[in-house]
Amino acid sequence: MHGFANPKRFLALARWLTPLCLASGLLICAGALGWGLFEVPPDQLMGQTVRILFLHVPFAWLGMAGWSTLALCSMIFLVWRHPLAALGARAAAAPGAVFTAxxxxxxxxxxxxxxxxxxxWDGRLTSMLVLFFLFCAYIALAGAAEREGVSPRIPAIFGLVGAVNLPxxxxxxxxxxxxxxxxxxTMGKSAIDPVFLVPLLISTLGFTLIFAGVVLARMRALLAHTQAEARLRRKAMEAA
Amino acid sequence: MSALKPKHQRLVLLGFALVALLAAGLLAAWALRNQASYFYLPDQMKANPPAVGQAVRLGGMVEKGSLKTLPDGVTIDFTVTGRGNAQIPVRFTGIVPDLFEEGSGVVAEGHLAPDGVFIASTILAKHDENYVPREMQGMTDTKAAKMAEKTTVGLQ
Known part of the structure; x- marks a missing residue:
């Protein structure tokens, strides 16, 4: 893990991993959604509307996986003080919020x-809406912490506290x-017929790859932003 | 005690804090388990009936063979059952969702009348966790057409 904490090594890895994740994710999603839309038979009760399964389930999974990523990165940042982990948490927030929405x-x-x-207003829908609000709050908090020069530990602690909502x-x-x-x-068994389950798993994989690609791209952008600011500051010091 | 490196101290501290936080969150959620339920099951309603006229929800299965349309054509009577033996008679006037049928899940919003009949103002269909493809093969053409009509009506 310490190896990847080095921004240079991370950038070398992310440079080719980002387009790879995005391109393969888009391809897999296109295939799985085309399959789900045209090849899969209708459900015995829901009929054609069952096809929304191939969007809804990956989105729900990525909303929750998004906060898991955010909380895990926050934890790594708080304990090991890796600045890259803080960037990872911030990078996962926006795509997580979009997928939850x-x-x-x-x-x-x-x-x-x-x-x-x-x-x-049942338990599942309400707790999912709370997750969306948590993402919004995190984005606002992390942005404010950066602007005001407050310790990034505050949004990291918020990221950990919010993880209570996941279970x-x-x-x-x-x-x-x-x-x-x-x-x-559930563990080891599925009440979804294989006819629906296989394209569902493939589309979940595709959207997960897109999510990973977006997070990597945002981490690169955040790193570039930090580096540009550091360089500007150095220039200003030299000029003075 | 001072043998711990700072990062290990942080790890232990954070671990304790997380466990305490999770326990608190789960305890709170557990304490909410009755209040946060979206509806009464028939057994719960029988055992602990809400006041007559109080707005509540009832959820369960529409008992097979219990669904009857009254002579006015828009009012239906049916019985809701759960895992136990309790049965609650329900009356509803209006249009039901497509997935509403005998033997499937239902959530009814309404209130109990003095005679023990649940007067529903809204009917929601509850889907179960099973996803099964409809087998059009092996069906007669008219049956398949009827099926397709049934599940696509209102979607066009």
């Missing part, structure tokens, strides 16, 4: 024809009666 939107569109409602989202449909159905995929 997309999850809420696709879920709402799916809920109307199947459940008969756009939105209900709550995961368990919300088990602990409480909710309109959202219980998990279809």
């Amino acid at each position: 997309l999850c809420l939107i696709t879920g709402s569109i799916w809920g109307r024809p199947t459940w008969g409602t756009w939105w209900v 709550i989202i995961n368990r919300s449909v088990v602990w409480w009666n909710s309109l959202h159905q219980p998990p279809s995929i």
